[in-house]
Amino acid sequence: MVRAPCCEKMGLKKGPWTxxxxxxxxxFIQxxxxxxxxxxxxxxxxxxxGKSCRLRWTNYLRPDIKRGNFSEEEEQIIIKLHQLLGNRWxxxxxxxxxxxxxxxxxxxxTHLKKRLELKQHNDLPSTITNVSQILDQHIPSNYLQDSQNIVAYHPTYYHDQEDIQESNSSSHHDTQSNKEENMQYSTNNEHGDMTSFNNDMVFWYNVFMSSGNNVSDEIS
DNA sequence: AAGCCAATCAACCGCATGCAG
DNA sequence: GCTGCATGCGGTTGATTGGCT
Structure with missing residues (x-):
């Protein structure tokens, strides 16, 4: 397949946006x-x-972007989700x-990787460093066969029984990408309400924090 | 005040994937 | 099933900023 040239070299501007x-x-987008x-x-x-426009909009101009420093809660969530999902930003x-x-x-x-590396260097074996350990403790084992089931446990994943039935009969769970889709569906509330967002935050926060292993202690 | 260096972050690049024809 | 386009994603780059000497 021949790739369409990105930013066709002819006269298209690059670099910082004015x-x-x-x-x-x-x-225009509004x-x-x-x-x-x-x-x-x-x-x-x-x-x-177009690529440059999309990036500028999604990373900077979107009205729902939260600017500023990451809170400690956000840091902890990132760390744990990274353990769970890897570099799937x-x-x-x-x-x-x-x-x-x-x-x-x-x-x-720029921040977390270094801190974690430093921490790993001085690691204490007694600390829980694998998120699966945490999840094992707080989520029934049959939910943990794969990440898809972690989502099934998620409070906002199914809104009612109909959804569950639909999901059970669905062939959508076959591929990794569909699993990811489902995971995103569970928490990607771009068109949802803040209550769902808060539920998401509370869910992950509870999982992490109820492990009794304060990540901020681990990494600071 | 000037130069150097490291940290930060916006933006780019190229591959992967989804989808329509 | 194949092809090509559009978009999404993750890795990387490079300009800018701030701290230190």
Whole structure:
């Protein structure tokens, strides 16, 4: 397959966005939405490629972006989810409302990774370092056969019995990507309400904290 | 005040995946 | 089933900033 050239070398701007470009992008998306990123810059009159516009919007301009420092709770969630999911930043970001995958990735590499490495260096064997240990303690073992079932245990995953039945008969659980989809569905509340977000936060927070092993102690 | 260096983070690149034709 | 386009994702880069000498 021949890849479409990114940011066709002809005359498209690269590098930092100006305030004016930001304003054009915001105004356009507010007015027309972003159904087609590739066509958007042309329609909006921006000399950028669609990819660049999408990135700028999702990582910086979106109105629901939460700027500023990560709270201790957020740090702990990131650490534990990283243990569970690895470098799947978008999956981690979907559990942290207002945070982007890019932001979390940067935060991981600049703060948490170092701290954890340092901690590992001086590791105490008595501490729980594997999230599966924590989950084992607090979630029935039959839920832990794979990550999909962890989601099934999640309080906001199924809204009612109908959902459960539908899910049981669904072939959607066959592939890893579908599992990921389901995990995202469980907590990605972009179109949901803050109560669900809070439930998500409370769920993970409780799992982690009820382990009796304060991560902040581990990594500080 | 100037230069150097490390940390930070916005942005880019290229691969993977989904989907329509 | 195959092809090609659009988008998502994770790794990486490079400009900027702040601290130190």
């Amino acid at each position: 305030q004016e470009e930001d304003q054009i992008l915001i105004t 007015k027309y939405g972003h159904e087609n990123w590739r066509a958007l810059p042309k329609q909006a009159g921006l000399l950028r490629c 978008s999956a981690i970001a979907s559990r942290l409302p207002g945070r982007t995958d890019n932001e979390i990735k940067n935060f991981w590499h």
